[in-house]
Amino acid sequence: MGIVGAYRFKKGRPLMKDIRKVLLLLAIFCILAVIYSEDWFTPFDGAIVLFFENNRTSFLNDYFIFFTELGSGKTIFPLLLGAAVVMAYRKLAPEAVFLFICFAGSRLFNWLLKNGFDRERPSYDPLLKETTYSFPSGHAMNSAAFFTFAGFLTARYYPQHKPLIYSVMAYFIVSISFSRVYIGVHYLSDISAGICAGLIWFFVCKNIYTAIRQK
Numbered sequence: 001m002g003i004v005g006a007y008r009f010k011k012g013r014p015l016m017k018d019i020r021k022v023l024l025l026l027a028i029f030c031i032l033a034v035i036y037s038e039d040w041f042t043p044f045d046g047a048i049v050l051f052f053e054n055n056r057t058s059f060l061n062d063y064f065i066f067f068t069e070l071g072s073g074k075t076i077f078p079l080l081l082g083a084a085v086v087m088a089y090r091k092l093a094p095e096a097v098f099l100f101i102c103f104a105g106s107r108l109f110n111w112l113l114k115n116g117f118d119r120e121r122p123s124y125d126p127l128l129k130e131t132t133y134s135f136p137s138g139h140a141m142n143s144a145a146f147f148t149f150a151g152f153l154t155a156r157y158y159p160q161h162k163p164l165i166y167s168v169m170a171y172f173i174v175s176i177s178f179s180r181v182y183i184g185v186h187y188l189s190d191i192s193a194g195i196c197a198g199l200i201w202f203f204v205c206k207n208i209y210t211a212i213r214q215k
Contacts (some may be wrong), residue, residue: 014210018203025203029136029196036119036135036189045187049122052182061127064179068128071139071176076103076146083150094213095153099146102205106145106198110138113197119190126184137186137194140177144198147172149205 035041069075080103087096119135132138151169155162177195180186 015207018207022200022203025196025200029193029200032189032193032196033117033135036187036193041189045189046122046124048188049124049181049184049186053125053184056127056182060182064175064182065127067172067175068139068179068183070172071143071179073107073142076142080146094209098205098209099149099153102149102202103142103146105205106142106201107138109197109201110136110141110194114138121185122187124184128183128185130185134186135190135193136197137177137180137190139180140173140186140191140194141198141201143173143176144195145201145205146198148199148202152202152206 036045080100083099084096087093087099113136114133117133117135119133121130121134147169151165155165158165173195177191180191181188
């Protein structure tokens with residue numbers, strides 16, 4: 001193969017791994033998009049929402065409302081601005097730009113998907129009121145894209161803390177996503193599809209960023 005050929009092969013392996021991950025996530029998303037409206041599946045989706053509603057406590061209410069607010073655009077956008085200022089100060093302007101692209105792109109694609117599927121939200125006893133469509137969850141999609149990309153950037157500069165960084169980001173994503181089911185504004189299939197879509201967008205942003213930074 002030669003030294004040059006071996007280098008190119010090694011360089012392309014992470015991309016191929018990401019492509020396989022994207023294809024798996026896309027397959028899961030497509031399956032959820034097909035089955036969520038099926039008569040045999042909708043009772044299961046609704047039963048999970050009702051389970052959380054029937055087991056609410058004041059502590060869990062406060063916990064999940066906190067995380068649903070953390071995952072909203074009005075909270076993430078100030079966090080993004082703060083991160084951008086710190087990155088610019090540390091001469092990491094490209095990272096700040098890509099973090100913004102990741103977040104803004106996720107919100108745009110989520111809006112397109114929601115209006116494409118037109119799924120109504122659960123109508124049992126929600127703790128909060130929402131007016132947009134349900135599938136896929138915007139909180140789940142945006143948090144999966146934003147926090148995973150933020151973790152990816154942080155881990156590049158603090159590789160010794162990579163497991164901790166990704167664990168914290170996963171905790172945020174899971175808590176934000178499940179908060180939407182707990183408060184009664186999303187089905188489990190909504191947040192599952194949202195996480196899949198958010199991770200797909202993360203992999204797109206990650207590989208474009210990596211390709212540009214390696215030039």
